[in-house]
Amino acid sequence: MSEAREEYVLEAAREYAEAVIRPQAGQFDRQESLPREVIDGLASRGLLGAAIPAEYGGLGLDPLRYGALTEIIGKACCSTRALLTVHTSLVGETLVRLGTQAQRERFLPDMARGSRIACFALSEPGVGTDATSVTTSSRKQGDVYVLNGRKKWISFAAIADLFLVFASDGDKVSAFLAERSMPGLSVKPMSGLLGNRAAHMAEVIFENVEVPAENMVGRPGTGFSFVANTALFYGRYSIAWAGVAIGQAALEEMVGYAREREQFGRKIGEFQLIQGIIADSVTRVHAARALCERSGRMRLSGDDDAVMEVNIAKYFSSKTALQVASDAVQVFGGNGCWNEYPVERLFRESKILEIIEGTSQVQQVMIAGHGMRKYRRP
Numbered sequence: 371m372s373e374a375r376e377e378y379v380l381e382a383a384r385e386y387a388e389a390v391i392r393p394q395a396g397q398f399d400r401q402e403s404l405p406r407e408v409i410d411g412l413a414s415r416g417l418l419g420a421a422i423p424a425e426y427g428g429l430g431l432d433p434l435r436y437g438a439l440t441e442i443i444g445k446a447c448c449s450t451r452a453l454l455t456v457h458t459s460l461v462g463e464t465l466v467r468l469g470t471q472a473q474r475e476r477f478l479p480d481m482a483r484g485s486r487i488a489c490f491a492l493s494e495p496g497v498g499t500d501a502t503s504v505t506t507s508s509r510k511q512g513d514v515y516v517l518n519g520r521k522k523w524i525s526f527a528a529i530a531d532l533f534l535v536f537a538s539d540g541d542k543v544s545a546f547l548a549e550r551s552m553p554g555l556s557v558k559p560m561s562g563l564l565g566n567r568a569a570h571m572a573e574v575i576f577e578n579v580e581v582p583a584e585n586m587v588g589r590p591g592t593g594f595s596f597v598a599n600t601a602l603f604y605g606r607y608s609i610a611w612a613g614v615a616i617g618q619a620a621l622e623e624m625v626g627y628a629r630e631r632e633q634f635g636r637k638i639g640e641f642q643l644i645q646g647i648i649a650d651s652v653t654r655v656h657a658a659r660a661l662c663e664r665s666g667r668m669r670l671s672g673d674d675d676a677v678m679e680v681n682i683a684k685y686f687s688s689k690t691a692l693q694v695a696s697d698a699v700q701v702f703g704g705n706g707c708w709n710e711y712p713v714e715r716l717f718r719e720s721k722i723l724e725i726i727e728g729t730s731q732v733q734q735v736m737i738a739g740h741g742m743r744k745y746r747r748p
């Protein structure tokens with residue numbers, strides 16, 4: 371796609387996000403669901419296939435432009451952005467990279483046009499960070515694998531048609547594409563979440579679900595080491611940009627409020643302590659965006675350190691989102707604690723980013739290991 375066309379796609383996404391998604395984000399949060407019209411609105415603009423190559427019906431945006439798109443959508447609504455993270459990044463980009471030709475041809479065009487919604491089913495009630503210990507089981511029986519077990523915290527599972535699911539044969543973990551229509555697969559929607567409330571979260575139950583052997587992604591036993599890690603690389607990149615999106619949204623809200631709200635006969639933005647908060651927020655958001663862009667450029671050039679740079683961007687950006695959203699609540703005072711103002715929601719949403727796609731502690735462990743190797747004296 372030409373550069374001009376890519377810019378046009380981003381501009382159309384921005385117009386849709388600002389005119390349609392952002393004004394309704396509070397409503398989506400309250401009703402705990404994303405209307406089908408919005409999913410169709412993203413699909414009709416090609417955005418659900420944004421990172422999928424044109425040969426499979428996608429837009430084929432490069433990582434930098436896909437990052438910019440994630441910021442645009444994430445600034446408008448975190449749950450809507452979560453659909454991009456899960457459907458397009460975690461599943462779509464992973465299938466582009468690791469799927470067989472048959473899997474790519476069968477699933478990616480439907481995903482790009484939004485006629486199949488995909489979700490990523492790794493976590494379980496008792497298994498989170500230590501994802502190599504998944505208890506969902508897979509048993510080879512002729513030319514099918516029989517899956518049994520329960521997944522939890524699966525974004526968009528309640529409405530998904532396709533599940534990238536991870537199961538163990540008792541020794542090693544493999545990855546499979548399960549379909550909603552397969553007998554024995556059911557979902558149980560989850561409610562009452564801190565954030566991502568409109569992301570159709572559900573538990574997924576597998577009771578003797580027979581998945582054809584050709585639906586395995588990657589080779590047997592490489593489900594965690596290869597498939598989940600690849601997916602999480604794409605997912606973390608998306609979450610890094612999601613942090614920039616929340617930080618930018620919170621910053622714009624706090625500046626708008628500081629310019630209007632008066633106390634002691636002056637706009638609160640004239641008080642130096644409020645200016646200090648704004649200065650720190652501007653700096654943090656710029657720094658987070660710079661890290662995201664750097665990791666995007668490294669992805670684009672095929673740099674071996676791109677994986678670690680994405681971890682660094684995700685770690686920093688999610689902390690930035692939480693800090694800036696918290697500071698925005700502070701600038702809004704009592705109004706910041708009320709759901710009539712968007713910063714209350716941004717604050718809740720920002721905390722989620724420190725938990726998903728590897729917690730902040732996991733990022734620290736990985737970044738520290740990298741730092742200990744890379745920065746030792748010769």
Ligand SMILES: Cc1cc2nc3c(=O)[nH]c(=O)nc-3n(C[C@H](O)[C@H](O)[C@H](O)COP(=O)(O)OP(=O)(O)OC[C@H]3O[C@@H](n4cnc5c(N)ncnc54)[C@H](O)[C@@H]3O)c2cc1C
Nearest residue numbers: 490491492493497498499523524525566725726727729731
């Ligand atoms: C809104 C939301 C959406 C989600 N969407 C999905 C999804 O689509 N698909 C999916 O599979 N999962 C999803 N999850 C699950 C998410 O990936 C997990 O919550 C996350 O991986 C953490 O696992 P856990 O909650 O079991 O925490 P635990 O692993 O139990 O961790 C608890 C605490 O211990 C810390 N900890 C754990 N191990 C270590 C260690 N080695 N060193 C230091 N500290 C450690 C953690 O950092 C954390 O602070 C979602 C979760 C949320 C909240």
